[in-house]
Amino acid sequence: MWCQRLAWLLRGRRGSTGRRWPWLPRGPGPVLAVPARCHPTAPASPCCAWQLHRDHLELRYGSTVMRLDFVWLRDHCRSASCYNAKTNQRSLDTASVDLAIQPQAVRVDETTLFLTWPDGHVTRYGLEWLARNSYEGQKQQVMHPRILWNAQIYQQAQVPSIDCRSFLETDEGLKEFLQNFLLYGIAFVENVTPTKEDTEILAKRISIIRETIYGRMWYFTSDFSRGDTAYTKLALDRHTDTTYFQEPCGIQVFHCLKHEGTGGRTLLVDGFHAAERVLHQAPEHFELLAKVPLKHEYVENVGGCHNHMIGVGPVLNVYPWNNELYLIRYNNYDRAVINTVPHDVVRRWYHAHRALTAELRRPDNELWVKLKPGKVLFVDNWRVLHGREAFTGYRQLCGCYLTRDDVLNTARLLGLQA
Numbered sequence: 001m002w003c004q005r006l007a008w009l010l011r012g013r014r015g016s017t018g019r020r021w022p023w024l025p026r027g028p029g030p031v032l033a034v035p036a037r038c039h040p041t042a043p044a045s046p047c048c049a050w051q052l053h054r055d056h057l058e059l060r061y062g063s064t065v066m067r068l069d070f071v072w073l074r075d076h077c078r079s080a081s082c083y084n085a086k087t088n089q090r091s092l093d094t095a096s097v098d099l100a101i102q103p104q105a106v107r108v109d110e111t112t113l114f115l116t117w118p119d120g121h122v123t124r125y126g127l128e129w130l131a132r133n134s135y136e137g138q139k140q141q142v143m144h145p146r147i148l149w150n151a152q153i154y155q156q157a158q159v160p161s162i163d164c165r166s167f168l169e170t171d172e173g174l175k176e177f178l179q180n181f182l183l184y185g186i187a188f189v190e191n192v193t194p195t196k197e198d199t200e201i202l203a204k205r206i207s208i209i210r211e212t213i214y215g216r217m218w219y220f221t222s223d224f225s226r227g228d229t230a231y232t233k234l235a236l237d238r239h240t241d242t243t244y245f246q247e248p249c250g251i252q253v254f255h256c257l258k259h260e261g262t263g264g265r266t267l268l269v270d271g272f273h274a275a276e277r278v279l280h281q282a283p284e285h286f287e288l289l290a291k292v293p294l295k296h297e298y299v300e301n302v303g304g305c306h307n308h309m310i311g312v313g314p315v316l317n318v319y320p321w322n323n324e325l326y327l328i329r330y331n332n333y334d335r336a337v338i339n340t341v342p343h344d345v346v347r348r349w350y351h352a353h354r355a356l357t358a359e360l361r362r363p364d365n366e367l368w369v370k371l372k373p374g375k376v377l378f379v380d381n382w383r384v385l386h387g388r389e390a391f392t393g394y395r396q397l398c399g400c401y402l403t404r405d406d407v408l409n410t411a412r413l414l415g416l417q418a
Contacts, residue, residue, distance in 0.1 A: 048127060050108055057106065059113070061127045066134040070101050073115060076133075077123040139322050145417055146383075147183045148273040151367045154184065161188035161375070168205055171414060178206065178411045182418055185380035186268055192255065194373035196398040199255045202376055207406035210249055212242070213300075213307050220397035233392065238269045238360055238385035239331040242401070243296035244309040248329060250404020252379045252386070254397055256371035261393015266377070268367040269385045271328040274359035275316055278352075285352035290316040292349050296329065297336035310336070315356065327382040330360070360385065371397070378402075 046062030057073065059066045074097050075090075077083065082092040098118075105116040113125040131137045149157070159180050166173030167189050181187035192198055200217050203209055209216055242248045254266070279286040291314060298309040317327035338346060359365065368389075371377060379386055382404065411418035 046127075048108055048110075050106070050113075052103075052106060054102075057103075057113075057115075059108075059127075059130065061131050064131050064134070064136055064140070066130060066136045068130070068134060070103065071097055071099055073103075073123065073125075074101055074117060076125075077121075078125075079121070079123060081121075082123075135321060142322070142324055143319060144182065144324070144326065146185070146272065148276055149184060149270050149367075150273060150362075150365045152364065154270075154367055157184075159184060159187075161190040164189055164191045164193075164202065167202065174205065174410075175414045175416065178407075178414060178416055178418075181378055181380065181407075182411060182416060185270060185272070185384040187378045189376045189378075190374060192374050192376050194255065194257045196257070199253065199376060199398050200400070203253050203400050203402060206410045207251065207402035210401040210403045212245075212249065212401055213305075213309070214401075217398060217400050220399065221395065233390060233395075235390040236267075236388040237332065238267055238387040239333060240271070240329060240385055241331075241381050242311070243329045243331040244298040244311040244334050246311050246313075248311065248327070249381050249401035251402040251407055252381045253399045253402065254371060254377045254379070254386075255373075255399055256375075257373055257396045257398055259372075259391070259393065259395040261391055261395060263389050264391030264395050265368045265370050265389045267385075267387035267389070268369065268379070269360055269365050269387075270383065271330060271360065271385050272325055272383050274356060274362075274365060275325055275328060277359050278356050282352075282355055285355045286316065288345075288349055288352040289356060290314050290318050292345065293340050294329075294338060295336035295340065296331060296334045298334055312340075315353070328385070330356070330385060 048059070048061050050057060050059045052058075055070060057068045057070070059068060075092065075094050077092065078085075082090070084091050101117065103115040104118055105114075107114040108127075111127055113127060113130065115123045115125075117123065132141075147153075147157070160176075162173050162177040162180075167177055177187050177189065189202060192202055196217050196219065200209070240248060241252055275286065275289075278289075293312055293314055296311045298307060300307040311329075313327075313329050315329055316325060317329070318325050338349070341349065369377070381401075408418040
């Protein structure tokens with residue numbers, strides 16, 4: 001029906017070069033290299049139609065309407081002279097492309113777009129590739145599929161822990177672990193020998209360990225050996241770590257090696273679930289938390305440890321093309337003085353922060369787990385907040401931070417979307 005409508009609109013004028021699609025925005029008249037047309041396709045193929053404008057090609061493929069800049073189309077050419085398929089790198093010098101370039105000819109068949117440029121070079125694009133990689137296509141996709149959860153949702157999902165041997169020795173076990181981690185932001189490995197050395201072997205299975213001011217692998221007790229509340233027996237409210245880094249650490253690993261006492265349960269909260277509720281209930285609060293930059297600061301002068309770290313960024317970080325949340329930076333302990341916005345924004349920010357905090361503190365969003373020797377917890381520090389209840393006695397944990405890029409790289413090499 002859509003193709004018939006377009007064909008009818010294009011009939012009646014010689015060459016059909018001056019006709020517009022009625023649903024296109026008005027603007028400068030199109031400059032057509034060849035008449036706009038709709039190509040009938042096989043029943044299983046989406047309908048395709050296109051029209052040239054002075055600086056871009058407008059292409060409809062299935063339900064996606066794409067506006068493809070001519071410079072973009074020349075820059076992304078995948079021909080052998082423009083793109084090295086062996087290294088998956090661009091060979092074309094983008095700075096050599098004429099910023100006023102226009103194709104001399106355009107042709108579209110059932111699966112492919114062909115463009116001939118003024119120098120005679122021919123660029124070919126699969127229509128499916130364009131639908132996936134255009135701005136309009138990307139707006140309809142998510143970068144990281146996730147399952148948002150509260151305590152009940154997670155418990156009912158009965159997400160299995162992965163056995164240490166399966167995790168270390170099989171791709172199937174590793175893939176199942178990473179799939180759980182990517183979907184929920186937390187994952188467990190069981191039957192791990194409770195030593196720092198074995199925990200390190202486990203961590204290195206999926207990533208390079210990120211060395212920080214806390215070292216490479218750390219022991220964690222209540223001896224206040226570092227200038228941080230975490231090195232006490234006090235309760236810790238929900239938070240994400242290293243908000244005072246310009247790029248907060250991506251993944252945190254926890255392994256309780258010993259606890260001779262009571263209390264000390266670990267609190268886990270899906271920050272993305274809480275943020276999603278704020279988005280639906282008060283989108284203006286979500287928008288403000290995603291725009292106002294804040295400083296987080298860590299000042300330490302204990303023993304031989306002297307550090308002054310400052311990280312800057314909003315509480316919520318989203319991809320601008322599809323508004324997908326990818327990072328929450330929430331730590332009331334380490335948030336520095338708010339001096340990055342004028343006074344008329346500050347009060348509104350406090351209201352927005354209060355709305356998010358209320359969601360994060362809802363009891364039904366709190367997942368409490370007791371860490372025990374042999375069970376290792378991996379936490380997505382860009383998504384899941386963690387905390388701790390107060391405890392008594394001697395409690396020793398070890399752990400580390402992992403580089404996010406390497407964890408996602410491992411997942412992609414196993415065929416997962418990450």
